[in-house]
Amino acid sequence: MSSGASSAAPPEPHERFNLRRFLLSGAGWPYILVPLIPLAVALELTHAPSEVIFASSALGVVPTAALMGRATEELADRAGPGIGGLLNVTFGNFPELLIAFFALVAGLQEVVKASLIGSVLGNSLLVLGGAMLVGGLGRDRQTFNRKAASAQATMLLVASAALILPAVFQLVDGGGLPRIDAEEVDFSSAVETLSLAVAIVLLACYSGGLWFSLRSHRDLFNPPIDEATEEEGEEHHEPWTVKRSVILLALAGLAVGLMSEILVGSISETAESVGISEFFIGVIIVAVVGNAAEHWVAVYVAAKNKMDLAVNIAIGSSAQVALFVAPVLVILSFFFGDHPLALVFNGFELAAVLLAVLIASHVTSHGESTWFEGLLLLALYTMMGVTFFLA
DSSP: OHHHHHHHSTHHHHHHHHHHHHHTSTTTGGGGGTTHHHHHHHHHHTTOOHHHHHHHHHHHHHHHHHHHHHHHHHHHHHHOHHHHHHHHHHHHTHHHHHHHHHHHHTTOHHHHHHHHHHHHHIIIIIIHHHHHHHHHTTSSOEEOOHHHHHHHHHHHHHHHHHHHHHHHHHHHTTOOOOOTTOSOOOOOHHHHHHHHHHHHHHHHHHHHHHHIIIIITHHHHSOOOOHHHHHTTOOOOOOOOHHHHHHHHHHHHHHHHHHHHHHHHTHHHHHHHHTOOHHHIIIIIIHHHHTHHHHHHHHHHHHTTOHHHHHHHHHHHHHHIIIIIHHHHHHHHTTSSSSOOOOOOOHHHHHHHHHHHHHHHHHHTTSEEOHHHHHHHHHHHHHHHHHHHHO
16 A cells, blocks of 8 residues: 555656746747736726736737647647648637727727738748747758648738728728828728628638538648658647547637636727727737737747648638638627728738738748748738838
8 A cells, every 4th residue: 555655656756847948948938928818807907007908908819829729730730731721820810800890889990901911911921930930940941731822812812802892992992091190981882882792702612612622622732641741840739629629629619718808998098098099909900919829839830840831820811810810800800890891991901912922822832941931921021021010
């Protein structure tokens, strides 16, 4: 009896050591921010300064995004990089959709549109650039499925072109584009109708894309996994079950919803007190926070030389924002908010999305990447960010 008890005692300090090491590792550090979730709730209930509430709720999204990413990676290990990328962009854009919906209800339609464009820019430049830079360090080059990336990039190009059409119609019809400092603009019924038609067509394209990637050309998005690449830099851990992954994704989604409502409620006051525009908050800060899940996972898997998954996340998430999130918000705006959401973007947003999508499509067209290409994408995103800040 005594010998059995003594042999069972040692694992306790070992387990504590593993937990501490995990929290300080690249995969575990976001969970250190978990206390900010109840803190943001407490600050909201006590009517603390808006900028403090904004910062705590924004950072509170990070651990939930990391949890979504970990659960999705577990599912991706079973389903392959294509399906895993699809699952990740689905749950990764859930925070973005919730934040945008609460902003829509609050009457911040220009913030909604800025966050949509910011999501496309963030994924196609910031995420893709960060993945290529981090993944390329110490490697001559990284390769990925060129055909799958090309299919995703084509969807993104078509969706971006569709989102520009209402603005073209507005200009040709003698109207003007929204101002940078606008919160909500009431466009003509013709523009609103055109936006609804564009949204319906984009959703049809999204449905076709799902069928293409999951059914008719599934092999294109699920290439064989190289065992040598799989083991490179892997941290071995006990795999999660599908049930556990789904439950944790649901819990993370509820937490994100709570943080999103608090975040949106503090945007206007934060912009005024800090002295930055709501446009910059929407296109940079809200977009980065709302897409933190795929931001983190794409760079993380690229560092492990899983560029198929990283590229699918970056380009696929951008395409999903344009093909799914934006159209859904347009349709919801006919039932929530003061008036329908018209897909008429300001001049900065139109120029930025065109440049970002064209450059990202070109970079991924060769099926290989280097750290220098990632650096260039990050440089472009930085220059756009400075432009938006000074606008």
